[in-house]
Amino acid sequence: MNYVRPKGIPELLDALQKDGASIVCGGTDLLVKMRRGLISPRSLVDVSRLDALRGIEEAAGEIRIGAAVSENEILKSKVVIERLPLLAHVLKRLAAVEIRSRGSLGGNLVNASPAADSAVPLLLYDARLHLVGPDGERWLPIDEFFVGPGRTALAAGEFVREIGVPTPPEDARFFYRKIGRRRALVISIASLGMLFRLNGGAVDLIRVAAGSVAPTPVRIHDAEGILLGEALDDGRIREAAQAASRAVSPINDVRATATYRRQVIGDLLEHFLTQASNAD
Amino acid sequence: MNLQLMLNDEAVSRDVDPCARLIDVLRDELGTKGVKEGCGEGECGACTILLDDAPVNACLVLAAQADGCRITTVEGLSKNGELHPVQRAFADAGAVQCGFCTPGFVLAAVALLRETPNPTDDEIVDALAGHLCRCTGYRKIVDAVRLAADEMAAGAGQT
Numbered sequence: 531m532n533y534v535r536p537k538g539i540p541e542l543l544d545a546l547q548k549d550g551a552s553i554v555c556g557g558t559d560l561l562v563k564m565r566r567g568l569i570s571p572r573s574l575v576d577v578s579r580l581d582a583l584r585g586i587e588e589a590a591g592e593i594r595i596g597a598a599v600s601e602n603e604i605l606k607s608k609v610v611i612e613r614l615p616l617l618a619h620v621l622k623r624l625a626a627v628e629i630r631s632r633g634s635l636g637g638n639l640v641n642a643s644p645a646a647d648s649a650v651p652l653l654l655y656d657a658r659l660h661l662v663g664p665d666g667e668r669w670l671p672i673d674e675f676f677v678g679p680g681r682t683a684l685a686a687g688e689f690v691r692e693i694g695v696p697t698p699p700e701d702a703r704f705f706y707r708k709i710g711r712r713r714a715l716v717i718s719i720a721s722l723g724m725l726f727r728l729n730g731g732a733v734d735l736i737r738v739a740a741g742s743v744a745p746t747p748v749r750i751h752d753a754e755g756i757l758l759g760e761a762l763d764d765g766r767i768r769e770a771a772q773a774a775s776r777a778v779s780p781i782n783d784v785r786a787t788a789t790y791r792r793q794v795i796g797d798l799l800e801h802f803l804t805q806a807s808n809a810d
Numbered sequence: 811m812n813l814q815l816m817l818n819d820e821a822v823s824r825d826v827d828p829c830a831r832l833i834d835v836l837r838d839e840l841g842t843k844g845v846k847e848g849c850g851e852g853e854c855g856a857c858t859i860l861l862d863d864a865p866v867n868a869c870l871v872l873a874a875q876a877d878g879c880r881i882t883t884v885e886g887l888s889k890n891g892e893l894h895p896v897q898r899a900f901a902d903a904g905a906v907q908c909g910f911c912t913p914g915f916v917l918a919a920v921a922l923l924r925e926t927p928n929p930t931d932d933e934i935v936d937a938l939a940g941h942l943c944r945c946t947g948y949r950k951i952v953d954a955v956r957l958a959a960d961e962m963a964a965g966a967g968q969t
Contacts, residue, residue, distance in 0.1 A: 556870075
């Protein structure tokens with residue numbers, strides 16, 4: 531197995547042209563898959579110390595986080611703590627500190643686990659991904675990035691350079707819950723997040739996103755549509771919760787049944803909306 | 811490749827396969843057998859080392875990724891024949907049984923106390939969340955970290 535450590539983007543693009551090349555960053559997913567024999571790359575292209583994929587900066591209403599920035603580095607960023615509190619909340623609870631020291635935000639996304647913890651907050655923030663490939667660069671909404679379990683919209687030889695996260699309105703409120711069998715190092719059974727704002731008694735900003743209940747992390751537009759522009763009464767809340775339950779497509783696995791997951795997504799949304807309506 | 815490390819405050823270099831796992835280089839080439847392999851997948855924390863002061867699972871790092879870095883293993887904690895306060899606290903609190911998981915727990919605790927000298931129990935539990943112990947249970951390990959924090963604070967007050 532070859533090892534390449536590109537010094538810039540042109541070198542990285544070249545290295546990715548080689549047959550069997552795979553990017554390695556924190557290695558917290560890749561090395562596990564290699565050990566289990568699920569993948570056997572011919573060359574490992576190490577971006578963990580590549581400056582072009584590092585750094586956190588605020589630009590034009592969004593915070594740009596380099597794909598190779600580790601989860602712990604993100605947690606130490608003042609701008610993330612202040613402007614993206616839900617992302618900080620979720621990353622603080624991702625795996626364990628030893629994993630967060632190495633694991634990168636870009637890695638968590640390209641791995642494309644339906645349970646990727648960072649995906650739900652990034653879906654709520656309407657984040658976009660800066661992709662660079664042999665044919666040029668593009669920005670892709672995160673909603674279009676995940677294609678299936680372990681599959682993304684990345685083309686051959688393309689990589690994620692950074693993640694652009696629009697800063698949410700300061701009066702928007704966030705709700706989030708991850709369901710797992712224990713608190714530490716757990717792969718979620720289901721997770722649900724909601725961004726919400728009430729204006730003059732009606733919902734004027736609503737985004738709902740879920741993890742571990744579909745082939746990819748998903749926005750639940752059906753529930754959002756029922757809530758947007760409406761007042762929150764018990765009937766409306768129940769209708770949105772039922773729509774969320776219907777919209778997801780969970781599976782049975784070792785962690786939980788599909789029926790449980792479908793139920794818990796509706797229950798969580800009902801709980802969030804009830805909390806939101808009581809607080810106002 | 812020629813791998814250069816500052817291992818436990820000593821400059822070392824070895825010719826290694828860049829794609830070798832750091833844990834294998836540390837154990838088999840450099841003799842720091844305090845780095846234990848439990849699961850090999852980042853679930854158990856037995857192979858925890860400090861890489862540029864950050865706790866990491868040595869089973870999930872490529873040798874080449876550590877090139878030029880500082881590494882602390884459990885062998886590097888004692889100074890002049892004196893145990894590190896965290897090591898002493900683990901012994902004093904009875905937080906050790908078979909000992910296999912101990913180096914990882916100790917290093918995670920050292921990293922925690924460096925950043926958070928007076929942690930709450932919740933902070934201790936969070937910092938140790940990536941570690942499994944199959945002998946003692948965790949109560950005495952949390953007690954040991956608490957004890958180490960108190961003794962390090964008392965020690966710092968004396969100087």
